[in-house]
Amino acid sequence: MSITTRPITKDEIERFRERVYRGFGDELGEEDRDPKRFLALMPLDLTVAAFDGDEMVGTLAACDFDVTVPGGAPVAMTGTTVVTVQPTHRRQGVLTAMMQDHLDAVAQRGDSLAGLWASETGIYGRFGFGHATSKDDVEAPTLAVTISTDAEGTVRLIEPDGVVELLAPIYDAARRSTPGMLSRSQEWWAHSVVHDPPHRRDRDQISAKRFVVYQADGSAEGYAIYAQKSDWSGEVPLGQVRVIEVISTTDRAHTGLWQYLANIDLFPRIRWWNMPVDDPLWWKVAEPRRLVRKRGDALWVRIMDVPAALEARSYETDGSIRIAVEDAFRPETSGVYELAVSNGVGKCVAVDANADVSLGVDALGALYLGGSSAVSMAAAAKIDGAADRVSLLHRLFRTDVAPWCEEVF
Ligand SMILES: CC(C)(COP(=O)(O)OP(=O)(O)OC[C@H]1O[C@@H](n2cnc3c(N)ncnc32)[C@H](O)[C@@H]1OP(=O)(O)O)[C@@H](O)C(=O)NCCC(=O)NCCS
Incomplete structure (x- = not known):
């Protein structure tokens, strides 16, 4: 052949x-x-x-x-x-x-980066992609999602033709503070976010996409996209709200949107297949254990240019470390790189010297957005190095906000 x-x-x-x-x-x-x-x-x-x-x-x-x-x-x-x-x-x-x-x-x-969502976890490591963000598939009875707080603001449904104008600025504001989120062109909004072909809905037996926006004090602070799956057991409604996206720029918008989603008559169940792993909902509800969560991999990242990628992000702590990167698929990326971080800003250059830690380019991709623990990866032999150097690598790369990628592409 x-x-x-x-x-x-x-x-x-x-x-x-x-x-x-x-x-x-x-x-x-x-x-x-x-x-x-x-x-x-x-x-x-x-x-x-x-x-x-x-x-x-x-x-x-x-x-x-x-x-x-x-x-x-x-x-x-x-x-x-x-x-x-x-x-x-x-x-x-x-x-x-x-x-x-x-x-x-x-x-x-x-x-300097390539990224993908994998259909199976065994495929892409060999090409240098690493599992960089995770997600929780969450399912719960809406009763468990009830948040007791005084309502602030309002939630209103909007039609698809108003989506881009209202939702895109909210999305862009949220995107800036969350590693792993993707830019959306006008075409992407039209052909992916708003796109809702009837035959796909029929196949999954779900409603059209619904778009709601949360507003308070005259400003739009968040939105949700969801569909509804009707279900009846005899004469008892058992419908499910299928969340597609919840984006909020304030805590009250997050609360207001979840209060809305958990209180739609005839839909006593809710599911979001892609909840951020550090979503504050867990801490807001009375019975968090009832949010049944299944953790999964999401965005995989492939670093193409180590110095450019490592200098583009910021770091949580200062320090200097030499990292040996092994790239079997594109050997030109292999080498020892020195990352020196001062005031959170990294300088990265290729050096001819011994390394403190060594790892595959896929492992570096997994660390890159802050979603993986270098300590845990070292325990799984994905990173090699003395414990104090691995600990420094861990503290350098981790982030306050867990990285999250909002959609499969
Ligand atoms: C995944 C897919 C594209 C792989 O294509 P392929 O041409 O068989 O892959 P290759 O022959 O180039 O395989 C390269 C290596 O990856 C391994 N590999 C390929 N697919 C794999 C899988 N699904 N799981 C684990 N390993 C896999 C092969 O065994 C091979 O290993 P080797 O180098 O040690 O021999 C193909 O199986 C496919 O089309 N699957 C269904 C659609 C799909 O899941 N696409 C991925 C979407 S993200």
């Missing part, structure tokens, strides 16, 4: 998307055939398709994001997505070939 790889042309979008859906065991619906959405979100020059002769057997594409790093800076990150290999061609190196092209393209465009 001889595999070739290249970006697709506009004429090949439909075939590419058919392969993506088939790769995930799904079907491209008639309603989804319009290439407009694909073109708005995924630049053609960043696609990679793999061919066996004329047959397209592999797909990969990318989106443009800035990701917020600790300290609040937005850093360009290529978002890797729609990775599939047809079932007939798996475990023969097709993804490896596509990933080589893809990461070369990321390096060429000068992004």
